[in-house]
Amino acid sequence: MxxxxxxxxxxxxxxxxxxxxxxxxxxxxxxxxxxxxxxxxxxxxxxxxxxxxxxxxxxxxxxxxxxxxxxxxxxxxxxxxxxxxxxxxxxxxxxxxxxxxxxxxxxxxxxxxxxxxxxxxxxxxxxxxxxxxxxxxxxxxxxxxxxxxxxxxxxxxxxxxxxxxxxxxxxxxxxxxxxxxxxxxxxxxxxxxxxxxxxxxxxxxxxxxxxxxxxxxxxxxxxxxxxxxxxxxxxxxxxxDPAPSRPTYGHIAGYAATFDPPVERNRPPTLARAITLALADAGARPDEIDVVFADAMGLPSADRMEAEALVSIFGHHKVPVTAPKTMTGRLYAGGAALDVATALLSMRDGVIPPTVGTTDPVRSLGLDLVLGQPRERPVRTALVVARGFGGFNAALVLVE
CATH class of the missing domain: 3.40.47.10 (Thiolase/Chalcone synthase)
Structure with a gap:
């Protein structure tokens, strides 16, 4: 167990x-x-x-x-x-x-x-x-x-x-x-x-x-x-192991981290591997993820790299993707922690918060971005993705 x-x-x-x-x-x-x-x-x-x-x-x-x-x-x-x-x-x-x-x-x-x-x-x-x-x-x-x-x-x-x-x-x-x-x-x-x-x-x-x-x-x-x-x-x-009667926002089900080599090594990025390992750690299938809280660096090359990782695992337009950090800026070590809190609140209330500011998404990225308005739907399983400057990647799976 x-x-x-x-x-x-x-x-x-x-x-x-x-x-x-x-x-x-x-x-x-x-x-x-x-x-x-x-x-x-x-x-x-x-x-x-x-x-x-x-x-x-x-x-x-x-x-x-x-x-x-x-x-x-x-x-x-x-x-x-x-x-x-x-x-x-x-x-x-x-x-x-x-x-x-x-x-x-x-x-x-x-x-x-x-x-x-x-x-x-x-x-x-x-x-x-x-x-x-x-x-x-x-x-x-x-x-x-x-x-x-x-x-x-x-x-x-x-x-x-x-x-x-x-x-x-x-x-x-x-x-x-x-x-x-x-x-x-x-x-x-x-x-x-x-x-x-x-x-x-x-x-x-x-x-x-x-x-x-x-x-x-x-x-x-x-x-x-x-x-x-x-x-x-x-x-x-x-x-x-909190008591069944103890209220929880959700549970930490899976986690993984990888590290990207320097660009000059000419080796592929490893974000997709971090996500795959976190899903395996959680015992979750890609089609069980209800929302992805993206890292969303805002640099065209980094955004494409992240989108390619997500599409390789979930497929084109198969899972809602959001980046509410567009309302706060990137908070560095506080940013992914805030995304975790946001994901847990989404699970509590059954609503996915929007990405603001982004009005003309790059269609070729293949992402189902939640734009403009919240999207109401049950959120039982959420994936949070984060990348740190210098090559750090991490993924966390949360479940009800």
Missing amino acids: RDRFGVTGLGVVAPNGATTEEYWAATLSGRSGIGPITRFDPASYPVRLAGEVRGFTARDHLPSRITTQTDHWTHMGLVAADNALVDAGVSPASLPEYEMTVVTASSSGGTEFGQKEMTGLWGKGSDHVGAYQSIAWFYAASTGQISIRNGMRGPCAAIATEQAGGLDAVGQARRMMRSGARLALVGGTDASLCPYGLVAQLSSRGLSKRHDPARAYVPFDTEACGYVPGEGGAMFVVEK
């Missing part, structure tokens, strides 16, 4: 909604959180748009001691984790501390905190660099802070595989739960919307330089030109 890993709680912090239900309502209505960058003056940068979580103030949710020691990315992870625990009705203090695990994903760490400290160093001297610089920037800071805050002392981890990280974190948490943990807080957030962070992202050459929020990020479109960066993400409470 297969182990059952049920998701019993969700916490979302996203550009178009700072709570789970705010995000879900905005997503179903097609309301985007993408707009002009306001966290700093972007006039001297080629990228002017981002998915910012406006109205989020960490001190409204967290003690000042924590907010001064940690980065904005960790603030959002802590709040999302708190909300997931409340949603699940879980009190960590009532559970054995060594049977709870925390796994988070991050692609950039605390860049905003690091920039502030480096500005102090070069502008005023070493006396103006705080002690917390040594930990606040680190990829594992969110995992550490969440585990300390909730007394979770089981095996913990931090994943750094860029956009694929949100799925890889779930896969790692499942391995830990198979080794003895009974509950996991898992997911990912990212927040790199500061000058230093934006410059680092420009090196990928994937960012959209369009200034129209409605057309800056249009994956699978004839005018696709890259993606918009964003911040935020999601956290989940996952429990091993």
Whole structure:
């Protein structure tokens, strides 16, 4: 008999909604959180748009001691984790501390905190660099802070595989739960919307330089030109073999990851293999998948590569495909985690959220894109796909 890993709680912090239900309502209505960058003056940068979580103030949710020691990315992870625990009705203090695990994903760490400290160093001297610089920037800071805050002392981890990280974190948490943990807080957030962070992202050459929020990020479109960066993400409470009476959003049924070799090796991409392995891990056939949440990079070559992988497994126009991240931007490690939350909400409510912005899809890609409006239909099994810069691929299958 297969182990059952049920998701019993969700916490979302996203550009178009700072709570789970705010995000879900905005997503179903097609309301985007993408707009002009306001966290700093972007006039001297080629990228002017981002998915910012406006109205989020960490001190409204967290003690000042924590907010001064940690980065904005960790603030959002802590709040999302708190909300997931409340949603699940879980009190960590009532559970054995060594049977709870925390796994988070991050692609950039605390860049905003690091920039502030480096500005102090070069502008005023070493006396103006705080002690917390040594930990606040680190990829594992969110995992550490969440585990300390909730007394979770089981095996913990931090994943750094860029956009694929949100799925890889779930896969790692499942391995830990198979080794003895009974509950996991898992997911990912990212927040790199500061000058230093934006410059680092420009090196990928994937960012959209369009200034129209409605057309800056249009994956699978004839005018696709890259993606918009964003911040935020999601956290989940996952429990091993939850009681039948315990409400769940869905279950983690299958996961797989692959890695693409460098282009100069002239070897084929491996996204299709990741999907095939995840389906096999779940014991699911392609015709049992009710929706695919696409990676949707927004670059013509990357979109075609993803479409070819999906069509090779599901056939032309055989499964609905959606990319609600067009309303948030790509959140890097938080992006796939947010897609998982969205897929679970789709399963709960029997509706597939739309891809917005994309108005002229490339017909030759062969995808049944959910465009403009939500599509109401039962969602019993969902596939989430993610790719990280540098060759990371991951696929996750969720079932009722």
